[in-house]
Amino acid sequence: MKESVQKFGRFLSGMVMPNIAVFIAWGIITALFIADGWLPNETLAGIVGPMQRFLLPTLIAYSGGKMIYDTRGGIVGAAAAMGVMAGTEDPMFIGAMIMGPLGGYLIKKIDSVLEGHIPAGFEMLINNFSAGILGALLAIFGCLAIEPVCVGIKDVMVTCVNYLVGHGLLPLTSILVEPAKVLFLNNAINHGVFTPLGMDQVAEAGKSIFFLIEANPGPGLGLLLAYCIFGKGSAKSSAPGAVIIHFLGGIHEIYFPYVLMNPLTLLAVIAGGMSGVFVNSIMGSGLVSAASPGSIIAILGMCAKDSYLGVILSVIVAAVVSFLISMVILKFSNKGDDMDLEEASAAVSNMKSEAKGKAKTISVSKIVFACDAGMGSSAMGATTLTKKLKANGINVDVKHFAIDDVPMDTEVIVTHQSLVERAKDHCPNATIFPITNFMGGKEYDDIVEKLKNQ
Known part of the structure; x- marks a missing residue:
């Protein structure tokens, strides 16, 4: 169940994350040149609308x-999405997320049916016309059928959001968001759910709180600071770097x-997340676009002109609340040295591999560090592992x-280790080394040693 949810979530975020740079570009232009921006300019502000209404949804669909x-598949998906965009003045991110994959799926099926039946010399003609005709039909279908559905979905979501905001219940979203993040x-969550909601809210209000619900670094900061002071073993020693x-x-x-x-520390980050959302709610603060990665630098860069105080305060309050609760949990819990857990996890993984006869000779010409999105944690891990390999005479660049x-x-x-099963399903013949901590230098050292020995 968890793997299925992860795959679906990865698919949603996979449509947005490759285009984050364009979201940031749009956010910079919005923050600077709209009427309430830092450098109001009516001419340059004219860029904001077309980028939001057409460029961003088209890129998502592609x-x-x-x-x-x-x-x-991307070309047909983009053409299909134009239908839902043309039918409304609102930015149609939900429609783009539907029509893009639908266009890719249908042209793939059509090509599989035509394969082997195209007369020699007619390949380009048939391939272009099949994609063009399908794109046209899907654009019409999107305009007449999908766009009204998407507008209805949006209206329902807006109603739910207004209810949560009006009754002061928006902080409760952290009860779902924080546990889901740990999985x-x-x-x-951030790019598949909150980004479309946030972009719609920006179109109406010029800023959105939704960009801060998941991206607020306060809850994680408080937890890590508590580990810096009250943690044990490798958890305590690695926490400052993690901060x-x-x-x-x-x-x-x-x-x-x-x-x-x-x-138990999950309670701390939930409480921290709720506190941060509460502060932003009462102060009416928000960002003008998605902050990715969720760095304090990116958050302040995308902050609305009138929201700096509220955003900074929300981060501080979230961190303090998370720290205090984490402190109590770490100080009075009955858990032993966290180092024991890390070593036990590695030992169990090794024993499973040996029991399954996986102690085989490994070619190290192609090593990959993988995470859910393929950007933040895996990029850092790949850099660290590459350095350690080269220091031990293994000249391989980890991708x-x-x-x-x-x-x-x-x-x-x-x-x-939580992604091992997905890795096995995707590459059943690869040798997989699970880790429990992206900062775990000892785990990386163990991997390097095993590769040297084998």
């Missing part, structure tokens, strides 16, 4: 179609293993990928 059927659904990577680098995945070391995009010819995959 990415969704490409995930299904490469460039050809590596953070990108899916920098989390707060400044915006890689939230870095604190997930610290929650898993002591699941980083999303777990579902790992090349099929990969020999070695390093990933978090």
Whole structure:
């Protein structure tokens, strides 16, 4: 069940994350040149609307179609999405997320039916016309059928959001968001759910609180600071480095293993998240676009002109609340040395591998570090592992990928233990090294030693 949810969430976020740079570009233009911006300019503010209404949904649809059927799927998906965009003045992100993958899926099926039946010399003609006719039909279908459905969905979501805001219940979203993040659904939640909601809210109000619900680094910061002072073993020694990577680098995945070391600390990050949302709610603060990664630098860069005080205060309050609750849990819990947990996890993984006869000679020509999104934590892990390998005479550059995009010819995959089953399903012939902590230097050293010995 968890793997299925992760895959679906990864698919949603996979349509948005490749285009985050464009969201940031749009956010910068919005923050600077709209009427309430830092440098109001009516001419340049004219860029904001077309980017929001057409460019961003088109890119999302193209990415969704490409995930299904490469460039050809992306092209048909983008054409299909134009139908839902033309039918309304609102930015149609939900419609793009539907029509993009649908276009990619249908052109893939059509090509499979036509394969082997196209007369020689007519390949280009038939391929272009089949994609063009399908794109036209899907655009019409999207305008007449999908767009009204999407508008209805949006109206329902707006009603629910207004109810939560009006009754002061929006902080309760953290009860679902924070546990889901620890299950590596953070990108899916932020970019698959809150980004479309936030963009709609920006179109109406010029800023949105939704960009801060998942991205607020305060809850994770408080947890890590508590581990710095009250943690034990490797958890305490690695926490200061994790603070920098989390707060400044915006890689939230870095604190997930610290929650898993002591699941009671989940209460701390939930309370911290609720506190941050509450502060932003009462102060009416928000961002003008998605902050990715969730770094304090990115958050302040996307902050609305009138929201700096509220946003900064929300981060501080979330961190303080998370720290205080984590402090109590770590100080009075009956858990032993966290180092024991890390070593036990590695030992269990090794024993399972040996029991299954996986102690085989490994080619190290292609090593991949994989995470859910293939960007933050895996990029950091790949850099760290590459340095350690080269220091031990193994001259291999470790690449980083999303777990579902790992090349099929990969020999070695390093990933978090919660993603091991997905890695096995995707690359059943690869040797997989699970880790429990992205900051775990000892775990990386063990991997290097095993590769040297084998």
